[in-house]
Amino acid sequence: MDSPKKIAVNCELNGKPAEFLVAPYQSLLETLREVLGLTGTKEGCNDGNCGACTVTLNGRIVDSCLVLGAEVEGASIDTIEGMATPDGLHPLQQSFLEEAALQCGICTPGFLVSAKALLEREPHPSEERIRLWLAGNLCRCTGYDKIIRAVEKVANQNS
Amino acid sequence: MHPFNYIAASSVDETLAVLDELGPRARILAGGTDLLVQLRGERFEIDSIVDIKQVPEARALHVGDSLIIGSAVPCYQIYENSEIANLYPGLIDAASLIGGIQIQSRASIGGNLCNASPSADGICPLIVHSAIANIKSPTTDRTIPVEDFCTGPGKNSLQNNEMLLSIKIPLPSKGFGAAYQRFIPRNEMDIAIASVGSAITVDTIDSNITHARIALGAVGPTPIFAKKSSDFLIGKQPTQHVFEEAAEIAVGEASPIGDMRGTPAQRLQLVRVLTQRTLTIALERAKTNL
Incomplete structure (x- = not known):
């Protein structure tokens, strides 16, 4: 077989139009990191277990290692790079700092993207609900309690 | 990983034409949560991947005379649909515990069926419902009960030129209830050591059981329709004692292997416990549906 031709993809990335070329077998994770230089999204397991590569695709959180770059034609994607604004950190980012909800930091972008999607959908989730929602994100440093507290703190600030 | 082409099919005919031309060198992509992992692990190699998420029939999800679930419909669309959630409780149990939220955004019940894992959470509930x-090929349409679809671990009855188009589930009758439970070492995000789906129908709050189906997961080469224990229940009073007897019969219908997840003895005990528990929940749900 001839080497597969690259595919042109148009999508919305962190609220702005984006256009790029991807190999048809490249994951969205590779596309973000290696084609677009957005290295905030992390590679952990690369098989859908750890959630370090979590991004939002059309409003739903997905593991970007389990999506092909070619699949996002016409889609809207949000990554960790779109979370802070020029005015400052997102409340979740601030809360993670204040609650020491990270150590090595590899899992943090995934947790932040997942938690943001939860609070946008459900502003006042219970602790159990937060733990269930974040079950697809693994952290080997914190033991999770600090992460849960950081998310609860922002939820308690929500009107 | 062997490089492959990506084809975004827009119709069933286009999908089938690729399968007809490439045979086993092409694979259908729905959610990709199994397929992309397998390709990356070089379990097999292909030249083209055919994405069916834009094929209207594969995206279909509607309740009419029966429930139609297109083969690429992701789990979250099933459990966020309140009409389906009310009618098909066993299916909802499974759709909301497959993987984590990220996986549920992508993984489809159709893909779960085609992947044919003995421990697939989606298949036992389909069987009990x-x-x-x-199934569609370029020349024929055929249907097959879900309990006959899987033929071995990772193997299904699809020919190279066939695709799973959709899953059809009859409307449950009055007095129907179903439930699915699995046992995993963690609370979330793990593969079942054993699992059981149960469905029963009662005519009135104190009548005998008129219909029952039990299915067992991860205790055989495929998910198992436990016909003997299902038939045993019909005509009996839905008591805990009867459920215990049915569970013993279900244990006899399981043939588990021992592996890193569990021993045969543990799996048989789980079948015993989970059969009683899912029958109990199915009965509670049946009583709210009279």
Whole structure:
């Protein structure tokens, strides 16, 4: 077989139009990191277990290692790079700092993207609900309690 | 990983034409949560991947005379649909515990069926809801009960030029209830050591059981329709004692292997416990549906 031709993809990335070329077998994770230089999204397991590569695709959180770059034609994607604004950190980012909800930091972008999607959908989730929602994100440093507290703190600030 | 082409199919005919031309060198992509992992692990190699998420029939999800679930419909669309959630409780149990939220955004019940894992969470509930697989090739349409779809671990009855188009589930009758439970070492995000789906129908609050189906996961080469224990229940009073007897019969219908997840003895004990528990929940749900 001839080497597969690259595919042109148009999508919305962190609220702005984006256009790029991807190999048809490249994951969205590779596309973000290696084609677009957005290295905030992390590679952990690369098989859908750890959630370090979590991004939002059309409003739903997905593991970007389990999506092909070619699949996002016409889609809207949000990554960790779109979370802070020029005015400052997102409340979740601030809360993670204040609650020491990270150590090595590899899992943090995934947790932040997942938690943001939860609070946008459900502003006042219970602790159990937060733990269930974040079950697809693994952290080997914190033991999770600090992460849960950081998310609860922002939820308690929500009107 | 062997490089492959990506084809975004827009119709069933286009999908089938690729399968007809490339045979086993092409694979259908729905959610990709199994397929992309397998390709990356070089379990097999292909030249083209055919994405069916834009094929209207594969995206279909509607309740009419029966429930139609297109083969690429992701789990979250099933459990966020309140009409489906009310009618098909066993299916909802499974759709909301497959993987984590990220996986549920992508993974489809159709893909779960085609992947044919003995421990697939989606398949036992389909069996107890009496689901039928709608299969299409360039020349023929055929249907097959879901319990006959899987033929071995990772193997299904699809020919190289066939695709699973959708899953059809009959409307449950009055007094129907179903439930699915699995046992995993963690609370979330793990593969079942054993799992059981149960469905029963009662005519009135104190009548005998008129219909029952039990299915067992991860205790055989495929998910198992436990016909003997299902038939045993019909005509009996839905008591805990009867459920215990049915569970013993279900244990006899399981043939588990021992592996890193569990021993045969543990799996048989789980079948015993989970059969009683899912029958109990199915009965509670049946009583709210009279």
